[in-house]
Amino acid sequence: xxxxxxxxxxxxxxxxxxxxxxxxxxxxxxxxxxxxxxxxxxxxxxxxxxxxxxxxxxxxxxxxxxxxxxxxxxxxxxxxxxxxxxxxxxxxxxxxxxxxxxxxxxxxxxxxxxxxx
Amino acid sequence: xxxxxxxxxxxxxxxxxxxxxxxxxxxxxxxxxxxxxxxxxxxxxxxxxxxxxxxxxxxxxxxxxxxxxxxxxxxxxxxxxxxxxxxxxxxxxxxxxxxxxxxxxxxxxxxxxxx
Numbered sequence: 001x002x003x004x005x006x007x008x009x010x011x012x013x014x015x016x017x018x019x020x021x022x023x024x025x026x027x028x029x030x031x032x033x034x035x036x037x038x039x040x041x042x043x044x045x046x047x048x049x050x051x052x053x054x055x056x057x058x059x060x061x062x063x064x065x066x067x068x069x070x071x072x073x074x075x076x077x078x079x080x081x082x083x084x085x086x087x088x089x090x091x092x093x094x095x096x097x098x099x100x101x102x103x104x105x106x107x108x109x110x111x112x113x114x115x116x117x
Numbered sequence: 118x119x120x121x122x123x124x125x126x127x128x129x130x131x132x133x134x135x136x137x138x139x140x141x142x143x144x145x146x147x148x149x150x151x152x153x154x155x156x157x158x159x160x161x162x163x164x165x166x167x168x169x170x171x172x173x174x175x176x177x178x179x180x181x182x183x184x185x186x187x188x189x190x191x192x193x194x195x196x197x198x199x200x201x202x203x204x205x206x207x208x209x210x211x212x213x214x215x216x217x218x219x220x221x222x223x224x225x226x227x228x229x230x231x232x
Contacts, residue, residue, distance in 0.1 A: 004159070033218050045160075045207060045223035052218055091159055095219060104175060105150075105209075105221055107159030 003027060004092055004108035012114050013082050020067070021077040021111045023092030032096035034075040035105065036066070040088040048090075051075055079113075087115045119143055121224035123208050129230045130198045138193040138227050140208030147213035149191035150175075150221060151183060153204040160207060166191055167213060198231045205229070 005024045013019040025034065036048045051059045051066045059066040067076040079086055092108040121142045130136055142149065147168045152160040152175075162175030166185040180202060182194045191210075195202060205228050209221040 035220065037223075043205065043228075044225050045209075047220055047222060050218060050220060093159075104162050104165065105160075107161075109157065109159050 003106045004094055006092055006108035006111050008111045009109075010112040010114070012116055013079075013086075015084060015115055015117050016081055018078060018080045019082055019086075019113060021079070021090050021092075021113070022074070023076055023108060024072075024074045025092075025094045026073060027094065027096045029096040032094055034066070034068070035093045035095070036064070036075075036077045037091045037093060038086075038088045039091065039110070040085075045091075049077070082115045084115050084117065087113060089113075121208055121210055121222055123206075123224040123227050125227060126225065127228050129232065130195075131232050132199060134198050135194065135196050136198065136229075137195075138206055138208075138229075139190070140192065140224060141190045142208075142210040142222075142224075143189065144210060144212075144222065145188070146210035146222075147188070148211045148219070149185065150209040150211075151181075151191070151193045152207045152209065153177065153202075154207060154226075155204050163193065163206075195229075198229075200231045203229060203231045 032053045034051045038046045049061045049064045063080045065078045089110045091110045093105045124139045150165040151163040154160045164183040166172045169188045184192050205226050207226050208224040211219045211221045
């Protein structure tokens with residue numbers, strides 16, 4: 001069963017504007033972690049930000065922040081002041097500790113972001 | 118610190134040929150992983166090694182074997198390559214922290230084409 005859903009296949013954003021990438025997840029485990037990765041056209045996977053299920057505050061990392069709404073099971077990534085170098089594919093991933101998926105990262109299908117001048 | 122390295126970067130095989138993808142990490146991580154990435158999909162876990170001396174199947178293990186050679190190295194073998202194994206392969210490693218916060222760091226990937 002699909003556990004991570006990213007409903008936006010692609011989006012355009014103008015330079016210096018903010019963009020929100022949606023991610024919803026499904027798990028029965030009360031303890032889980034949510035991760036966002038960036039994959040530029042060069043292909044590597046770059047870790048951006050982490051949010052734990054018990055964290056009281058939304059995670060932030062420079063221009064990246066996570067809008068975590070636990071009751072809605074959503075973990076949206078917000079990129080502020082977009083730059084041309086932010087053009088990439090972005091993946092949401094989850095790690096939970098349920099028996100059949102212990103420790104493994106499960107990825108969404110990704111959202112392609114194109115930043116325009 | 119090179120992080121996670123993978124060789125080769127590119128490979129073309131004919132159906133039925135075999136090959137081994139190599140992965141090494143210099144972060145003293147306990148856990149290592151192999152994923153494949155196909156167009157329009159996220160990464161899918163093939164095999165993982167939670168710690169040195171152990172390996173387990175992931176979501177899509179058929180057609181692959183792995184070896185955790187030592188703490189640093191984790192290889193993926195295709196015994197008889199098939200066109201369905203055309204993909205980009207990523208190796209990753211993590212500290213194996215207890216609990217849910219255990220960030221995985223990825224290598225640059227190997228682009229494999231099977232004709």
